Amino acid sequence: MIDKLGLYLEYPFVRYALIVGVLIALCSSLLGVTLVLKRFSYIGDGLSHVAFGAMAIAAVLNLSNDMPLVLIVTIFGAVLLLRTGQNTKIKGDAAIAMISVGALAFGYLLMNIFSTSSNLSGDVCSTLFGSTSILTLTKGEVLICAVLSVAVVAIFVVFYNKIFAVTFDEDFSKATGVKAEAYNLMVAVVTAVIIVLAMNLVGSLLISALVIFPALSAMRIFKDFKKVTVCSAILSVVCAFFGIVISILAGTPVGSTIVVTDVVAFGLCSLAGFVKGGLSA
Amino acid sequence: MALITVRDLSLGYEGRAITEKLNFTVNAGDYFCVVGENGSGKSTLMKTLLGLREPLAGEIIFGDGLKKNEIGYLPQQTVVQKDFPASVWEIVLSGCQARAGLRPFYNKEEKALARENMERMGITDLEKRCYRELSGGQQQRVLLARALCSARKILLLDEPVSGLDPKVTAEMYSLIRQINKEGIILIMISHDLSAAVRYADHILHIGTTLFFGTKEDYLKSEEGKIFLLQQGGIENDR
Ligand SMILES: Nc1ncnc2c1ncn2[C@@H]1O[C@H](COP(=O)(O)OP(=O)(O)O)[C@@H](O)[C@H]1O
Ligand SMILES: [Mg+2]
Numbered sequence: 075m076i077d078k079l080g081l082y083l084e085y086p087f088v089r090y091a092l093i094v095g096v097l098i099a100l101c102s103s104l105l106g107v108t109l110v111l112k113r114f115s116y117i118g119d120g121l122s123h124v125a126f127g128a129m130a131i132a133a134v135l136n137l138s139n140d141m142p143l144v145l146i147v148t149i150f151g152a153v154l155l156l157r158t159g160q161n162t163k164i165k166g167d168a169a170i171a172m173i174s175v176g177a178l179a180f181g182y183l184l185m186n187i188f189s190t191s192s193n194l195s196g197d198v199c200s201t202l203f204g205s206t207s208i209l210t211l212t213k214g215e216v217l218i219c220a221v222l223s224v225a226v227v228a229i230f231v232v233f234y235n236k237i238f239a240v241t242f243d244e245d246f247s248k249a250t251g252v253k254a255e256a257y258n259l260m261v262a263v264v265t266a267v268i269i270v271l272a273m274n275l276v277g278s279l280l281i282s283a284l285v286i287f288p289a290l291s292a293m294r295i296f297k298d299f300k301k302v303t304v305c306s307a308i309l310s311v312v313c314a315f316f317g318i319v320i321s322i323l324a325g326t327p328v329g330s331t332i333v334v335t336d337v338v339a340f341g342l343c344s345l346a347g348f349v350k351g352g353l354s355a
Numbered sequence: 356m357a358l359i360t361v362r363d364l365s366l367g368y369e370g371r372a373i374t375e376k377l378n379f380t381v382n383a384g385d386y387f388c389v390v391g392e393n394g395s396g397k398s399t400l401m402k403t404l405l406g407l408r409e410p411l412a413g414e415i416i417f418g419d420g421l422k423k424n425e426i427g428y429l430p431q432q433t434v435v436q437k438d439f440p441a442s443v444w445e446i447v448l449s450g451c452q453a454r455a456g457l458r459p460f461y462n463k464e465e466k467a468l469a470r471e472n473m474e475r476m477g478i479t480d481l482e483k484r485c486y487r488e489l490s491g492g493q494q495q496r497v498l499l500a501r502a503l504c505s506a507r508k509i510l511l512l513d514e515p516v517s518g519l520d521p522k523v524t525a526e527m528y529s530l531i532r533q534i535n536k537e538g539i540i541l542i543m544i545s546h547d548l549s550a551a552v553r554y555a556d557h558i559l560h561i562g563t564t565l566f567f568g569t570k571e572d573y574l575k576s577e578e579g580k581i582f583l584l585q586q587g588g589i590e591n592d593r
Contacts (some may be wrong), residue, residue: 111438111439231459232459233459234459235448235449235452235455235459235460235461236452236459238441238445238449239449239452242439242441242445242446242449243430243449245402245407245428245430246428246430246501247452247453248405248406248407249402249405249406249407249423249426249428249511250423250424250426250427250428250450250452250453250505251422251423251424251425251426251453252452252453293438293440296440297440297441297442297485297487297488298440298441298442298445298483298485299440299441299442299445300445301440302440
């Protein structure tokens, strides 16, 4: 087993996949804690479907590089969604569901009508569940991903205290002169960037898992914000690593294997939290 | 010039007014109490003063260069989600966020301030505890410690003693008075009228009738007499 893994690690594409996978998992888990606590668990879903719609448009327009368009549309979607969360007639979850399902249907329709590809359902399936494209990354793509990830982590660390204050009590923050709206906007933009990055990894249907599971798992065990954040980052990285390794060794789909690993980790954490709670009570 | 001047202020939700034509001023050193029946719009007034809501009409003028980050605020209820992981220390320290400005991390003075305010509220030993596992009274003290961290000139308290037992209530009032003596302006909502008339120097009564003036005038006014009479029963219980 170990030998086989060592053999695989000789290949650059395996190393690239591991690097990118781990970085994306790290980024999404950092923001996951805030998103889950703000009751925006599903924003990952909503945004990735928006991104899917944007990809469909890019495909129809025959753009060779769809990244910029997808990124812009998704950031726009994120800002819109997080805004509606605040003062609205349509509540946050309903708004997300509307945009999410709408964009998904729209994207599929577009692809169906205009697609020139002979393997349409294959294309759709791979954008929904993550393609093998994580295993065909070029050096340039790895570099872009690394740069963006470092930027996300840096932003998170620098704004950590502000993100905590605004997430815990937005009214208090606003009342005492913290620029809560600006920080919310920042979280929205960073979320969109991560989602677009992560779509390659697990696809748009499973993306929420990367955002939600590590945070929920960590919250089972720890009860202060810093520990939850650190724990969820570690969990996410470990799960992504093992998920990718297992999928390579066993030949299973990368995205769903990572998600299943996260689910297993959640189960273990729940158990640990239960035991810990039982001991201290 | 008064620190806060309110002119013809109307408050309400979705265009429907709750109170209209509020006029009052808050001056340096004031201990200002807002009283009135439940649902008369006291909390709404406070949120409007804090800029969390837009008034329906009228204006609020801040004098003497009062800045946003010199304000402390204790909300009536903080709806913290049941599963929010946050320790007492993290919450109290977050009261220093506004003074930190753009600086990413808290400095020594801010941490010392948070410690000092935790000590004042008697919650130093709760430092590492999870907020949501505390009793109502303990939570209230955590939030007050946080408010003290951000209050450099003015402190707004929305029913600060609700949910506290009589002993802690008395301590709380003497602490609040101490803070006021140190030069911090206090705006406090209370439906404990006995405390309001004991400590405050100005009273704003909102409800079906409006009153604004000094405590002495309030006690002589119709609003004051009626309200005191209604509250008599409650006070006798204490
Ligand atoms: N978000 C809201 N939307 C609509 N009406 C509200 C809202 N919050 C409070 N109200 C109404 O405004 C009135 C005043 O509320 P509030 O300011 O909390 O009263 P008080 O603090 O004096 O008890 C109440 O009748 C309440 O039902
Ligand atoms: Mg109220």
